[in-house]
Amino acid sequence: xSRIYQDSALRNKAVRSAQLRGAWEPAAHQGGNGVLLExxxxxxxxHSIVDAHGRKERYYVLYVRPSCIxxxxxxxxxxxxxxxxSATRKVNTGFxxxxxxxxxxxxxxxxxxxxxKELVNKPELLALTESLTPEQTVAFWMTESEMEALELELGAxxxxxxxxxxxxxxxxxxxEAGTVTKCNFAGDRKTGTSWTDNIMAQKSSTGTTAxxxxxxxxxxxxxxxx
Numbered sequence: 001x002s003r004i005y006q007d008s009a010l011r012n013k014a015v016r017s018a019q020l021r022g023a024w025e026p027a028a029h030q031g032g033n034g035v036l037l038e039x040x041x042x043x044x045x046x047h048s049i050v051d052a053h054g055r056k057e058r059y060y061v062l063y064v065r066p067s068c069i070x071x072x073x074x075x076x077x078x079x080x081x082x083x084x085x086s087a088t089r090k091v092n093t094g095f096x097x098x099x100x101x102x103x104x105x106x107x108x109x110x111x112x113x114x115x116x117k118e119l120v121n122k123p124e125l126l127a128l129t130e131s132l133t134p135e136q137t138v139a140f141w142m143t144e145s146e147m148e149a150l151e152l153e154l155g156a157x158x159x160x161x162x163x164x165x166x167x168x169x170x171x172x173x174x175x176e177a178g179t180v181t182k183c184n185f186a187g188d189r190k191t192g193t194s195w196t197d198n199i200m201a202q203k204s205s206t207g208t209t210a211x212x213x214x215x216x217x218x219x220x221x222x223x224x225x226x
Contacts, residue, residue, distance in 0.1 A: 015046045015058070018128055026141075029122050029166030033074060036083065037110065038159045038175065040067035041152060042137050046144075047128060048132035058144040061129050062169075064158065065138040069116050071109040072161060083109035113138070120167045142169045150174060 043063040050056045070083040085108075111119070117138060129139040140160060149173060150159070157175035162168060 013044065013046050013137040015048050016128070017048045017050070020049065020051040022052055024049050024055055024057065026166075026168050029125070030164030030168060032119075033117065034072045034162040034164050034170060035069060035116060036072050036159070036161050037064070037066045037069040037116070038157065039064040041154055041156045041158050042134050043154065044133075045129065045132050059141050060144060060147045061132070062140045062142065063132070063134055063166035064115060064140060064160070065137045066113055069113065071111060073109055080197060085110065119165045120162060122166060138167075140167045140169050142172060
């Protein structure tokens with residue numbers, strides 16, 4: 001059972017009802033590859049949606065302050081692959097590899113918070129959440145039933161992926177010290193604990209190898225810090 005139901009401050013949040021004049025179609029907002037990001041869960045709200053055809057769904061909206069944001073990337077067969085986490089890399093230039101220059105490392109998949117908002121914010125959904133959104137956060141939608149699989153509390157570090165370029169979540173995982181400890185979808189356990197965790201592990205080891213790199217190993221910057 002999710003802590004969202006156990007924590008009285010969150011459990012007592014009022015369910016906001018919305019009666020739509022048209023159809024409720026989340027799939028209409030799920031074109032494109034989507035985004036992968038890490039951030040802090042700042043607040044949540046609860047919503048009951050009823051459309052013109054009588055379809056009724058209940059959602060939690062998670063207000064997340066993002067830190068690391070990247071586009072999701074897929075190969076031609078549709079398998080998710082590692083994004084380009086860094087826009088630049090160090091290249092040895094000096095005698096005995098004693099100096100460096102910074103070169104482009106291909107097209108980066110990193111996004112700014114502003115680019116993220118342009119990508120996932122949809123006017124018809126903002127009409128329901130914009131007045132509730134804390135500063136420096138972005139609203140993401142997850143069905144109430146999906147949320148039950150994950151323990152969460154305000155202030156938690158999370159990693160999420162969206163279904164296409166919209167605010168509906170494909171997966172959500174809780175982070176502790178940069179490592180996935182709980183996730184609500186089996187798919188996120190697979191990808192969330194593979195290359196994404198490997199990137200975070202590389203970041204942790206950067207401090208121990210910094211002195212060696214200074215002497216000319218030519219290793220690239222820590223991907224998430226660029």
